[in-house]
Amino acid sequence: MNVPFLDLKAINARHAAELKAAAARVIDSGWYVLGDEVKAFESEFATWVGSPHCVGTSDGLSALILALRGWKELGLLKDGDGVAVPANTYIASILAITENRLRPVLVEPDEETFNLGAKKLAAVLTPDVKAVLAVHLYGQLADMPAIAQLCRERGLLLLEDAAQAHGAHIGGVKAGAWGDAAAFSFYPGKNLGALGDAGALTCKDAKLAEMVRALRNYGSHEKYKNLVQGPNDRLDELQAALLRVKLKHIDADNARRREIAARYRREIKNPAVCLPSVRAGEDSHVWHLFVVRVPDRAAFQQRLLDHGVHTSIHYPIAPHHQQAYAQSLGHLKLPLTEAIHREVVSLPISPVMTDAQVEQLIKVANLA
C-alpha cells in the first residue's frame, strides 16, 4: 500500500462541488480584487480565531512582514531593534524580521516541544529587544500563557507565526488570539489551505489593522491617496471565496488529524523513534506535521519508503546555516537547533488518510 506524504488532490476533491460553486460565483461577479469575498472571509476568519480584526494578504510571509512593518509605521519599532525568535523556525519567520531591517535574536527552543519557551526567551531579552515572534511550530502552540505574560511585563510586542497552527488552542484561546498580532498562511498544504497562495493577519489593535490594510495595497488608506509606501500584497477574491468553503471544514479536519496523531503516539513503540510531546493538553496541537526524532534519519526514511511510506523533513537546514544568512548569523552555535535539523522526520498526517494507511505506517515504523 502506498502512503503519500500529502495528497492535496484528495483533500480538495472532498469539497469539489462547493469549491467549484464558489469559483463560479467569483468568475461571474466581475469583481476580482478586494471585494465582498475578501471582506466576508476576513470577518468569518476573525470570528473563528476569536480576534477583533483580520486583514487578508497575498501569503503568510507578507502577513508576517506587514505586521512588523505596520508597527514600524506606527512608531512602535525602528530599524535595528531586536526581535526574539526561535532558532529552529521555518526561514519565513526570519525573513520577515530582516526584510524590515530589524535584528533576529535567535533563541534555542524548548527541548521537549521544539517550541519557544519563556525561560530561554527571558535569557535573551536585552533592552534593545523590542518584540517577540513566537512560532507555533508543527501545529503546537508555543507556551503562550507564559510568553504573553513575559511580554506584558517587559512591554514587548508579541507577534505569532500561526502559519502551521490554525485552530490550536489553550483554554479556548486560539492561535492568533494570544499576541498583539498574528500571521497565518493558507498555502495549499497548511491545515487551512487555499488553492494557491494566501495569508492573513489577525490583531487586537484597530490602528495596526488599518495600517496593514493600507500597506497591503500600496500604502493607500483611501483611493488615490498614499500616506505610506507599501507593496501589493492583497488577498484575491477567488482565494477568499475558496477559503470560505475550506473554513467550514477545518474543525473536522483538525479532529481527524488529532485522531491519527493519538494512534501514532499510542502505537508507535520503536525505541529508536522519539515521539513528539504535547505540553498544554490535546487541544493545543493541530498536528500540521507529525515530527519524530531518529538518530539515523536516512536509514529510517529509506526503510519506510521501501514499504511505500513517504516522509519529509521540516527542515533539513537551520536558518543560521542558510547561505542567505552566512554573513549575519552563520557564526552562531545553536547545538539543540542543529541536532533537531539533523534528526527530525515528518510522518504523513492528513485528514484524508485512511485507517488502513495509518495502520500501515504504524506497522512499518515499528520494524526494527
Ligand SMILES: *Cc1c(COP(=O)(O)O)cnc(C)c1O
Ligand atoms: C508556511 C509558513 C510560512 C510562510 O507562509 P507562506 O504562505 O508560504 O508565505 C511562515 N511561517 C511558517 C512557520 C510556515 O510554516
